[in-house]
Amino acid sequence: MKIASWNVNSLNVRLPHLTRWLQEFAPDVVALQETKLEDARFPDDALAALGYRSVFAGQKTYNGVAILARTPPQDILAAIPGFEDPQKRVLAATLGEPGSPQALRIVNLYVVNGEAVGSDKYAYKLRWLAAVRDWLQEELRAHPRLVVLGDFNIAPDDRDVHDPKRWREKVLCSTPEREALRALLALGLHDSFRLHHQDGGHYSWWDYRLAAFERGWGLRIDLALVSDALRAQCVAAGIDLAPRTWERPSDHTPVWLELAS
DNA sequence: ATGGTTGGAGCCCAA
Numbered sequence: 001m002k003i004a005s006w007n008v009n010s011l012n013v014r015l016p017h018l019t020r021w022l023q024e025f026a027p028d029v030v031a032l033q034e035t036k037l038e039d040a041r042f043p044d045d046a047l048a049a050l051g052y053r054s055v056f057a058g059q060k061t062y063n064g065v066a067i068l069a070r071t072p073p074q075d076i077l078a079a080i081p082g083f084e085d086p087q088k089r090v091l092a093a094t095l096g097e098p099g100s101p102q103a104l105r106i107v108n109l110y111v112v113n114g115e116a117v118g119s120d121k122y123a124y125k126l127r128w129l130a131a132v133r134d135w136l137q138e139e140l141r142a143h144p145r146l147v148v149l150g151d152f153n154i155a156p157d158d159r160d161v162h163d164p165k166r167w168r169e170k171v172l173c174s175t176p177e178r179e180a181l182r183a184l185l186a187l188g189l190h191d192s193f194r195l196h197h198q199d200g201g202h203y204s205w206w207d208y209r210l211a212a213f214e215r216g217w218g219l220r221i222d223l224a225l226v227s228d229a230l231r232a233q234c235v236a237a238g239i240d241l242a243p244r245t246w247e248r249p250s251d252h253t254p255v256w257l258e259l260a261s
Numbered sequence: 262a263t264g265g266t267t268g269g270a271g272c273c274c275a276a
């Protein structure tokens with residue numbers, strides 16, 4: 001079973017890319033971020049024609065998350081419980097019969113970007129991450145077989161940064177952000193990519209400016225985490241660079257993991 | 262060189 005995450009940066013613009021990628025990569029589950037679509041405009045019919053059920057939580061212009069799956073997502077939650085937030089950044093769903101031993105819980109996160117260290121948006125990012133930590137603790141209690149994936153807007157360590165000196169203590173790489181990510185991992189979650197690859201130089205996002213992709217100036221900020229209970233089942237993980245080479249691409253490319261069935 | 266591109270809205274904001 002292949003489970004993937006992709007920040008599409010406007011599903012309206014990227015539906016042709018998503019369609020092509022679903023056909024070529026054939027994932028079983030996909031978490032999308034930055035759909036930038038109100039729910040009424042979500043292309044669920046087009047995705048159903050490709051064999052995917054969709055659930056989504058969107059808004060106009062900004063943010064927006066969705067989960068696509070070959071089986072119907074259930075027990076959908078589209079907000080962090082107890083955290084007041086108009087921004088549509090989280091979506092959780094259960095695949096398989098809820099409560100059954102093989103049910104899989106998927107949590108899709110579009111983590112706050114944070115703009116710059118010390119800004120109001122950065123403070124919101126850290127508050128948001130603290131609320132997510134408390135929520136995921138509850139999700140793990142209820143659903144031991146948990147996958148948490150999305151655009152984390154945090155490079156876990158310097159192996160995940162093309163030029164660590166240039167990025168030192170900058171937003172996406174600062175120590176408080178990395179500590180907030182470590183607090184999520186400390187709940188009993190594992191970065192699937194690092195279960196299978198130890199070297200640096202693998203990235204999931206490249207700035208549109210300065211031809212960053214062509215120069216290899218990337219960061220690995222899109223992650224797929226698996227819970228303790230799924231760790232042994234996670235047999236592979238990776239980053240699919242192909243969509244970033246297509247014409248008019250998203251600035252992010254899909255990341256994925258594979259669970260043995 | 263502290264550079265500039267993209268998407269969506271609507272005459273700038275967010276990334």
